[in-house]
Amino acid sequence: MSKQAMREDAERLVREAMEKKGVTVKQGDTRIEATCGKCGAKNRVTAPKGQLRTKFACKECGHKQDTL
Numbered sequence: 001m002s003k004q005a006m007r008e009d010a011e012r013l014v015r016e017a018m019e020k021k022g023v024t025v026k027q028g029d030t031r032i033e034a035t036c037g038k039c040g041a042k043n044r045v046t047a048p049k050g051q052l053r054t055k056f057a058c059k060e061c062g063h064k065q066d067t068l
Helices: 003-020
Strands: 030-035 042-047 055-057 064-066
Touching: none
Parallel strands: none
Antiparallel strands: 030 042, 055 064
């Protein structure tokens, strides 16, 4: 099966599901992958919908900072 055929099949299935009203699409919270400015550790931060910057504390060193 070619990529184009798979794409068309996926679009058809989505259209059918939306017509049945069995699928609900919701927007949730935003997940931000932040890097600590002090120790360089990776942190996963959850921000409310529509908010780009949020405060967090590094899980490794506890340094308090804002996401970019």
